[in-house]
Amino acid sequence: MARRNHTTELGCIACDDLSELGAGKEGWLVNNPNLLTALDTHSIALANRSLVLILHWSEGSDPVGNRVKIVPDLSPIEAEYISAIEWLVFDDIKVLALGTSCGYLLIYSLRGDLIHKQIVSPGKILRLRVRDTKRDLTQDASSEEVCVVMSGVIARFDGSDIQNMLQRWFRERHSQFWDERESENSTDTFERLPYQLWNVSKYGSCVDAAITGLMPPPLLELQLLLLLGSQVSVIIVQSLLELML
Template sequence: MSRRYHTTELGSIACEDLSDVGAGKEGWLVSDPNLLTALDTHSLALANRSIVLVLHWSDDADPSSYRLKIVPDLSPIAAEYISAIEWLVFDDVRVLAIGTSSGFLLIYSLQGDLIHKQLVNNAKIIKLRVRGTNKDLLEDTSSEEVCVVMRATVARFDGSDIQSMLHRWFRERQLNFWDESYMRRDQEYSGASFGRLPYQLWNVSKYGLCADAAITGIMPPPLMEPQSSQRYYCAVTVGDDAVISAYRLSEDRSRSIVGAILSKVVPATFSTISSISKMIWRSDTTTKKQEEKPQPLARASPLTCLKDYPRKGEKLTLSPSGTLAAITDSLGRILLLDTQALVVVRLWKGYRDASCLFVEMLVKKNSATVGSAGYQYEKSDYCLCLAIHAPRKGIVEVWQMRTGPRLLTIPCAKGSKILQPTYRFVSSISSSSYVPLEVFFLNGDSGQLSVLNRSLN
C-alpha cells in the first residue's frame, strides 16, 4: 500500500513492438547492458544495438497509439552500433539524438528523418548529457549545452547552435515538402546539408579512461590568468583508475600545443604534399566526398583526482545546478561530491548496482498556504533530494540534500528502472508555475509506468 500511496500510475507501454528491443523474458529491461532508455514528457525511447523504438502515451489516448522505429544507417565494416541516446527538447522542437560506437552524433525527427550527422571523435560515445543553468544571482551568464562523453574525451555543443540548425532544417523542410527533388537531395546528403555544428573537444584521460563524465558548469579562470572573454568549464570524470577526476576546460584551442600543431602544421603540410602530387601525377578532376575528421583538442588542465584501488567509479548524476554530483562505485558506495569545492560531502554504503537521480520534493512542514486552492508552486517550495534505487534490496530511498535524513523508502519491483525526463531548453523565462524534477518508475515485466508523488503527505 505504501508504494501506491507514494506513486501515481500513468499508464503502460506494453505492445508487440517491444520484442524488437529484447522484451519477452523476465528482467529484460535491466539484464541487457546494450539496452538504452531515454524519457521525455509522454514519450519513451528504447534502443538496442541497431534499432530505436519510440513509444508515446497520454492521458486521453491509447498508450501505444504512437510508435516509431528508427533504424540508423550504421557501418557494417566497423561493426558500428548505437551506444547512447537522449532527447533534445526545445520550445517548439523535439528530436532524438543518437550516439554511435564510431563517434558519430545523429539527430532524428519524430517522423524518422535524419536531420544531422556529424563525427565528434573517432571513439565510442558512451553518454549524451543535456543540461542548462539559467542566469541568476550566482551565475552571471546562462549556459545550455549537450555534452558528448567518450572514454578519453568530452565534447560540448552549445544548445543555441543546435536549436538554430533545427529551426533551419524544419523551415526548409516545410517550404519544400512537396518538392520531390529536394526530398531526394535530402536523403542523399543524409542530414549533412547544413554543415558541421561548432563544438569544443577536450582530452580528459590524464588519470585514466573514464566510465562516465559531465561538464558541471562555468568556473573562474586560473589564478594569475589574464582576463579574457573566453569561458572556462569544469569537468568531472569517474573511471577505473581514478574514482573521481576534475579538469578545467578552456575554450581557446590555440593554447593547446597539440591543437596548434594539428590546426596549423598538418593542414599546411597536407596542402603542400597535395599540390606537389597534383603537379607530378596530374590526377583527374573528379571530386570525391572528403572524409570527415574530428577537430583539434582544446586545453584541459587537471585539477585533482581521487585514486582508491580497487574502488572504481561507475556512474555519475548531476544536480540541476551542477553543484552536486552523486557517484556510484564498484564497492557499493555512493559519494556526494561538491563540484565547486571538489570535496566529497557525504557517503552511503551498501548500495551495489545502485542508480541515483536528483528529485525535488514538497517537504515543507507548514503546508497551509502551500496547499491552498489556486496556489502556484515556486522553486523555494521544493527541497532537493536524492533518489537511490537499490535493485538488490528492491527499494528506492529518498534522501534530503545535503545532509538531511532519509524521507522515504519505497518498494520497487524487480526488473524496474528509475528514469527522469531530459532537460528542456528554454529560450525565454516562462511565467508559468515552476516545474520540479520528477522521478519515474518503469516496470519492465509489466510495462507499467508510474511517477513519484511530489508531496510527502
C-alpha cells in the same frame, strides 16, 4: 511503521514492437546491457544495438498508434552499433540524439527523419549529457549545452548552435519546396556543427562526464565532472576563448 512507496502512473507503452527489444523475457528491461533508454515528459525511447523505438503517451491515448521505429544506417564493415541515446528539447522542438560506436552523432525527428549526422571523434560514444535550464521533468526544457562523452575525449556542443540548425531544418521541412530538396538529404549535405573538444585521456579511462557550469570572467573556464573508473575527479578545463587571450 510500514514503508510507503508513492508512485504515479505516467502511461501505458505496451505494444507488439517491444518484442524486438526483448520484451516478454524475464529481466529484459533491467538485465539487458544492450538496452538503452531515454525518458521525457510524455515519451520514452528504447534502443538496442541497431533499433530505436519511440513511444508517446498521453491520457487516454493508444500507445500502438503513437510509436515510431528508427533503424539507423550503420556501417556493417565497422560493426557499428548504437551506444548512447538522449532527448534534446529546445522550447517547442524535441528531437532524439543517438551516439554510435564509431563516434557519430545522429539527430532524429519525432517522425523518425534523420536531421543531422556528424562525426565527433573516432571511437565509441559512451554517454550523451544535456544541461538544461529547467530541471523539472514535467516542464519543457531549453538545453544549454550537449556533452558527448568518449573514453579519451569530451566534446561540448553549444545548445544555441543545435537549436538554430533544427529551426532551419523544420522551416525547410515544411516549405513548399521540400519535395524538390528531399532527394538532397544525404550525409554530404549535413552542415557541420561547431564544438569544443578536450583530450582527457591523461586522467585515466573516462566512463562518464558532465559539464557542471561556466565560471565567470576573467577565468572563462569550463568545469567538467569526470568519472574515471572507480574515482570521481573535478577537472578545470581551459576554454578556447581563454587560450586566445
